[in-house]
Each structure stands twice: as structure tokens, then as C-alpha cells.
Amino acid sequence: MSSNGAVVRLEDVQKWFGDLHVLRDVNLAVHPREVLVVIGPSGSGKSTLLRTINLLEEPTEGRVFFEGLELTDVRCDLNAARTQIGMVFQSFNLFPHKTALGNITLALRNVLGLPKEHARARALELLRQVGLEDRADAYPGHLSGGQQQRVAIARALAMRPKLMLFDEVTSALDPELIKEVLDVMRALATEFHMTMVVVTHEMGFAREVGDRVIFMDHGQIVEEASPEDIFERPQHERTRKFLSQVL
Amino acid sequence: MSIVGDMGEARPAPDRGFRYVISEQTPLSAAAALLGAGALGVLVLGTFAVLTSYGWTPSQELAEGITSSAQAVVLVATAVLGVAAVALGAGIYRRLPSKPSREGAFTGAALGAQALALAGFYWWFRSGDVEVFARNFFEFALLEEFWSHFLRAALNTVILALSGEAIGIAIGLVLAVFAISSHRVVRAPARLYINFFRGTPLLWQLSFFFFGIALGLRINLGPYEVAILVLGLNAGAYSAEIFRAGIQSIDRGQFEAARSLGMSYFKALRLVILPQAVRRVIPPFTNEFVILIKDTSLVAFLGLTFEQQELMSAGREIFQQTFNATGFVATAAGYLVVTLPMIRVVTWLERRMRSGLTGIGA
Numbered sequence: 146m147s148s149n150g151a152v153v154r155l156e157d158v159q160k161w162f163g164d165l166h167v168l169r170d171v172n173l174a175v176h177p178r179e180v181l182v183v184i185g186p187s188g189s190g191k192s193t194l195l196r197t198i199n200l201l202e203e204p205t206e207g208r209v210f211f212e213g214l215e216l217t218d219v220r221c222d223l224n225a226a227r228t229q230i231g232m233v234f235q236s237f238n239l240f241p242h243k244t245a246l247g248n249i250t251l252a253l254r255n256v257l258g259l260p261k262e263h264a265r266a267r268a269l270e271l272l273r274q275v276g277l278e279d280r281a282d283a284y285p286g287h288l289s290g291g292q293q294q295r296v297a298i299a300r301a302l303a304m305r306p307k308l309m310l311f312d313e314v315t316s317a318l319d320p321e322l323i324k325e326v327l328d329v330m331r332a333l334a335t336e337f338h339m340t341m342v343v344v345t346h347e348m349g350f351a352r353e354v355g356d357r358v359i360f361m362d363h364g365q366i367v368e369e370a371s372p373e374d375i376f377e378r379p380q381h382e383r384t385r386k387f388l389s390q391v392l
Numbered sequence: 393m394s395i396v397g398d399m400g401e402a403r404p405a406p407d408r409g410f411r412y413v414i415s416e417q418t419p420l421s422a423a424a425a426l427l428g429a430g431a432l433g434v435l436v437l438g439t440f441a442v443l444t445s446y447g448w449t450p451s452q453e454l455a456e457g458i459t460s461s462a463q464a465v466v467l468v469a470t471a472v473l474g475v476a477a478v479a480l481g482a483g484i485y486r487r488l489p490s491k492p493s494r495e496g497a498f499t500g501a502a503l504g505a506q507a508l509a510l511a512g513f514y515w516w517f518r519s520g521d522v523e524v525f526a527r528n529f530f531e532f533a534l535l536e537e538f539w540s541h542f543l544r545a546a547l548n549t550v551i552l553a554l555s556g557e558a559i560g561i562a563i564g565l566v567l568a569v570f571a572i573s574s575h576r577v578v579r580a581p582a583r584l585y586i587n588f589f590r591g592t593p594l595l596w597q598l599s600f601f602f603f604g605i606a607l608g609l610r611i612n613l614g615p616y617e618v619a620i621l622v623l624g625l626n627a628g629a630y631s632a633e634i635f636r637a638g639i640q641s642i643d644r645g646q647f648e649a650a651r652s653l654g655m656s657y658f659k660a661l662r663l664v665i666l667p668q669a670v671r672r673v674i675p676p677f678t679n680e681f682v683i684l685i686k687d688t689s690l691v692a693f694l695g696l697t698f699e700q701q702e703l704m705s706a707g708r709e710i711f712q713q714t715f716n717a718t719g720f721v722a723t724a725a726g727y728l729v730v731t732l733p734m735i736r737v738v739t740w741l742e743r744r745m746r747s748g749l750t751g752i753g754a
Contacts, residue, residue: 201648228654238649242667252653255663297649304653 151176151210152308152340153198158207160193160364167193168204169364175308178338182351182372185361186387191344194361195310198342199230212307228256231301235313237293239285245272245296246281249303257304271299275329291322298329309333311343323347330354348392352376360384416492420484425496427477428503431470435507438466439514449533451526458522470511477504531718538710538719544699545706546726552619552688552702557681559624564631569661571636582632589629595690598622602694615694623691627684634676638669675745678738682731689727703727 151174160168167190175181183191196202197209200216200223209216211226240248249268253259259267272278275295285293294314301309311330315323327350333339334354345351351358351372358375360368360383368375368384376392379385406412417425446457457463481501488494535542570582589597602618605611613621642665650660689704696705703726710719 199652201652224654224656226654227652230652232649232652234645234649236643236645238643238645240646240649240664240668242671251663252650252655255659256654300653 152179152212153342154210155194155197156208156210158194158197158204158209160190160197160202161205167364168197171197171207171364171366173359173366175340175342177340180334180341180343180354180356182355182358183342183344183361184346184348184351184358184387185367189361190364191361192312193364195312195342195344198308198310199227199232201232224256228252228304229307231304231306231309233294233297233301233309233311233314235316237285237290237297237317239293239297239300241285244282244284245277245288245299248285248296249300252300253303267303268299271303272296274302275299276325289322290318291325294318294326295329298326298333302333307340309339309341311341311345313344313346315345315347346391348376348388360387362387413492413495416490417496418484418488418493420480421488421493421496421500424477424481424484424500425503426500427473427480428500428507431473431477431504431507432510434466434473435470435511435514438469439463442466449531451531452523454530455523455526458518458526463518467511467515470507474504474508474511477501478508528717529721531716534710534714534716534718535722538706541698541701541709542703542706542722542726545701545703546730548700549685549688549702549726550730552616552623552691553681553685555620556623556627556688557684559620560627560631560684563624563628564635567628567632568635568639571632572639586629586632589626590633594622594626594687595693597626598690598694601625614700615691615696616700619688619691619694619696623684623688626687627680630680631677634673634680635669637676638673639665641672642668672745675738675742678734678741682734682738685731685734686727 153173153175155171155173158168158171158173159166171194173194183194185191193202197204198211200209204217207217211230214226215221216223216226239245240251243251246265246268249271250261250264253264253267254261257264269278269281272281275298277292277295277299280288280292280296285296288296298314314330315326318326327347330341330343330350331354334341343351343355353372355372358370358372359366360375360379360381362383368379368381370380375384376388379388442460442462443454443457445462446460447453477500481497481499481504485494485497485501488497567582567586570578571586573579598619601622602615606613606618639661646664646668647660650664651657655663688702691702692705692708696702698709701709703723707719707723710722711717
């Protein structure tokens with residue numbers, strides 16, 4: 146297959162929303178243990194790109210591969226593939242009718258089919274890793290934004306994914322809560338060597354944790370380089386302009 | 393009277409309970425409130441005392457009580473107290489020192505006005521031919537022999553409403569899932585069903601399915617069974633719309649989060665969307681159920697057997713046997729006994745959900 150050992154490969158992906166061309170000729174590979182950071186102005190298509198990887202957005206044209214499996218193939222078992230691709234959202238999207246623990250065990254029990262005690266043990270272990278084991282029985286409405294987002298990360302990790310997608314996960318948080326979420330993500334990258342694609346506005350985090358940075362604008366990948374290169378020596382005028390506005 | 397304390401001094405949170413409200417009243421605001429409450433009290437208790445002393449049954453004595461001069465005295469006393477309450481309350485309202493005292497004056501004026509309105513209506517009513525009216529509508533002694541029949545009728549009403557609602561929920565859930573499909577060909581039959589049953593009168597549906605389908609096609613179904621079926625089909629259309637609105641009110645991110653965890657479309661619906669939607673639709677649903685309870689009265693037109701009669705047809709049965717409309721008064725009382733608690737439940741649930749205590753809101 147055309148995956149060449151990459152965890153994710155996008156080939157000539159195009160996406161239109163009606164007349165709006167939101168992804169143009171996107172080609173991309175994400176390698177094992179790599180942290181790929183996607184930056185760019187709002188409306189540049191970076192969230193759409195991320196959502197294309199697990200096919201929450203179906204590309205209008207082009208192909209998406211995950212671990213050599215073509216997700217855009219209609220015969221592909223997308224649900225099985227998605228169990229191996231964790232996703233964390235800007236607005237948390239915790240299930241408000243379930244406790245923190247219940248949020249994590251729901252898919253463990255009903256998708257992976259784990260026995261009740263097994264699921265519970267795994268969920269508690271993950272809550273411990275994100276520092277929230279004492280909040281296991283709290284409903285999302287009684288957790289702070291930062292706590293909710295950490296539960297959401299634990300929920301995704303509990304599936305033991307091979308890839309994690311982060312969609313502006315700190316954008317909805319109050320400034321003093323951002324650090325606790327970034328700390329969890331940093332640990333995931335440096336200690337667990339998780340393969341991650343991170344859409345973010347946190348340039349400090351991108352620089353520190355990212356292995357590779359992609360700058361997107363108008364649905365195109367404009368520039369792709371190491372964090373040092375993109376922040377110190379941006380090659381394109383659009384990249385320079387964007388960085389001068391956010392740094 | 394309120395005393396403004398020193399600013400800046402640490403104080404416990406003020407007591408805003410009943411005792412505080414009482415302590416804030418001025419003599420005049422208290423007088424207005426008492427006059428208003430007195431007017432309504434004199435009207436209700438005085439009328440009850442007069443009518444009881446004359447006797448509630450037979451209707452002739454009830455009519456005598458209603459037209460008696462003692463009742464007239466009660467009404468005049470009510471009017472005097474009511475006018476005084478309104479005048480005093482309205483007169484002093486703007487000159488009162490605190491919000492609770494103004495509230496007291498307002499309460500008095502409002503109660504006084506209500507007593508005046510009721511007394512006025514009662515005065516107009518008793519100037520008519522009360523004896524004929526009482527004989528036709530308030531002959532409570534007639535009900536005695538129908539008491540057990542009436543209870544059975546109330547039970548039948550509840551059975552019709554509950555089984556109709558059960559069928560309606562089942563149909564409504566399936567239709568709602570069809571109605572939110574992204575495929576027009578799946579939505580279309582659901583829309584057709586929903587619009588047909590919402591767009592035609594229930595009375596027509598009952599007649600068509602009983603006289604048309606059941607009798608016309610010689611299907612062996614009695615009016616009672618057809619009634620449950622049609623009530624269910626009809627409730628299904630309304631329930632479907634309630635469920636659909638509930639499902640669509642759930643944030644799209646919930647569905648995306650569920651799908652990203654590997655859940656199929658139907659698993660996401662069953663485990664994530666529906667549990668939240670069902671909680672949100674409980675108030676409109678209870679409302680729908682109250683309407684269904686009342687709609688069971690239309691079943692009376694199918695001609696039920698004596699044992700099958702529900703409240704409306706039982707009232708009619710009593711009317712046909714006695715040529716007296718008191719049975720219909722009892723019918724109304726029967727419906728209220730069932731529906732009023734339901735209405736209270738809806739109000740309570742809505743308040744609870746608005747205050748966010750249930751942790752449902754996303």
C-alpha cells in the first residue's frame with residue numbers, strides 16, 4: 146500500500162463546503178511517535194484537515210490512509226478504525242448524563258466490549274494519570290473546563306489509540322486552566338511517545354513539543370518545517386505575516 | 393420598618409423569609425393585605441356556610457341557599473371589604489417605604505379585586521333562574537347510584553390514555569429516528585405519517601378506523617380496541633415531533649464525540665443522544681399526555697358498551713338515563729382529578745430543569 150510506514154497519509158485531499166474550497170491538494174504523512182502541530186489563521190482549514198483524518202469530515206476527493214488502511218474506501222470498517230484514533234475537541238463534548246468515569250467506560254463497554262470491572266479499572270487508571278481519580282463520580286457540569294478537558298483526553302486514551310488528534314483543545318479554556326491541559330499533552334508526547342496531530346494557537350507549546358509544524362492558509366499547506374525553522378526562519382511571506390501577528 | 397444599618401460592617405446575610413416579610417409591613421399595608429384576604433375569605437367561607445346550612449342536596453334546597461338573603465349579606469360584605477382593600481392598597485402603594493410592604497399592599501388590592509369579580513359574577517348568576525339550573529346541573533343525589541360506574545369509567549379513561557401513550561411512544565421513537573435521517577427517502581414516509589395524523593381531526597381518525605376499516609373490512613375489533621389503536625397512532629405523530637425536536641436540540645459535538653470513539657450511528661443515538669434527549673422532552677411530553685387524556689373523551693362517539701365507558705360516555709349515559717346534566721359536572725371533576733396533578737408535575741419538572749439541578753444541560 147502507499148502508506149510507507151506512516152500512521153496517517155493524506156493523498157490529494159480536496160474538500161468543498163458547497164462552493165467553499167476548504168482543503169486544497171492536501172498531501173500529508175504523519176509518522177510513528179511524531180508530534181505534528183498544525184497552525185494557521187482561523188478559517189484556514191486546519192480543523193477540517195484534522196477532522197478529515199478520522200473521517201468526521203469526508204473528503205470530497207482524495208484518499209485517507211490510517212496504518213495502511215484506506216479509510217476513504219467504502220468497504221473499510223470505519224468504526225473499528227476510529228477506536229484506534231483518539232480525538233479531543235475544543236468544546237470537550239463530554240457526555241453530560243454520565244459521570245467522569247461513565248464517560249470513559251461507555252465506549253470501553255459498548256464498543257470494545259470490555260467486562261464491567263475491567264473497564265472500570267482501566268478508566269480509573271486513566272483518571273489517575275490525568276490527576277482526576279478523586280473526581281471519578283463527578284458529572285461534567287460539576288467540573289472546571291480544564292478538568293473536563295482532561296477527562297476528555299482520558300476518555301480518548303482509554304481506547305488505547307495509536308494516534309491522537311487534538312482540535313484547539315485549550316481555546317475554550319480560561320487562561321489559568323490552559324497549563325494543566327498542556328501538561329497532560331506534553332507528558333503524552335514526551336513520556337508515552339504518542340503519535341499526535343495537534344491543531345493549536347499555543348505557539349510556545351508548538352515550539353517546545355512539536356517535532357514538525359505545518360502552516361496552513363486558505364485550505365493549503367503553505368509551509369512545513371521543524372519548529373525552529375518555522376519560527377526562526379519562515380520561508381513564506383504568509384507564514385511570516387501570520388507569526389508576526391500571533392507572537 | 394426597615395432601618396438602614398452601618399455600611400461596611402460585616403453582617404450575616406439578611407433573612408428574607410416569611411418572618412422578614414411580615415416584619416417589614418406598615419400598619420396600613422398590613423390592613424390592606426388583611427382586608428383583601430378577608431374579602432376572599434368571607435366570600436368562600438360565608439358561601440360555604442350558607443349553602444351547607446341550607447343543604448347541598450336536593451337541588452331545591454341548594455337553590456334556596458344560593459338565592460337566600462343570608463347569601464346576599466355575604467356578597468355585600470365581600471363587596472364592602474373588597475372595595476376597601478382595593479382602595480387602600482392602591483392608595484398607599486406609592487407611599488410605602490419598602491418592597492415587602494408594597495408587596496403587601498399589592499397583594500391586598502389584588503385579592504380584593506378577585507373577591508369583587510367573583511362576587512359580581514355570583515350576584516349575576518343568582519339573579520337568574522337558579523332553581524332550574526340547580527335541578528339540571530347540581531342534583532348530586534342522582535349520582536349516588538352511578539358511583540361505581542363512574543369509578544370504572546375513570547379507570548377506563550386512564551387505561552385508554554396510558555395504552556395509547558405507550559403505543560405512541562413506541563411509534564414516536566421509530567418515526568423520530570426516521571425523521572432525522574439525512575436521506576430524504578427515509579424522512580419522507582415519516583413526514584407523511586406525521587403530517588397526516590397531525591393534520592386530520594382525531595374524531596375523523598376514530599370514525600374512519602372504526603366505521604371504515606374495522607367494520608368495513610369486517611376486522612374483528614371492538615370500539616375499545618380501535619380506540620386504543622387510533623389514540624396510539626395519533627399520539628405517535630405528536631410524540632415523534634417532540635422526540636425529533638429533543639434529538640435535534642442536542643449539540644452536534646455529542647454525536648461527533650461518540651462517533652470518534654468508534655460508536656456506530658445507532659449506538660451513538662442509543663447511548664449518547666437519546667438518553668439526553670429523553671430527559672429534555674419530559675415536560676413537553678407530559679403536556680402531550682394531558683392533552684391525550686382529554687382526547688380520550690372523543691372515544692364516546694364510537695358507542696362503547698356499558699363496561700367500556702370512559703368518563704365522557706359515562707356522563708352521557710347518566711344524562712340519557714336521568715335527563716339530568718349533573719353527570720357531566722361529575723365528568724369534568726373526574727378529568728380534573730387526573731389532569732391537575734399531571735399539570736403540577738410538568739410545572740415542577742420545568743422549574744427543576746430550568747434551574748439546572750438535573751445536570752442535563754450540555
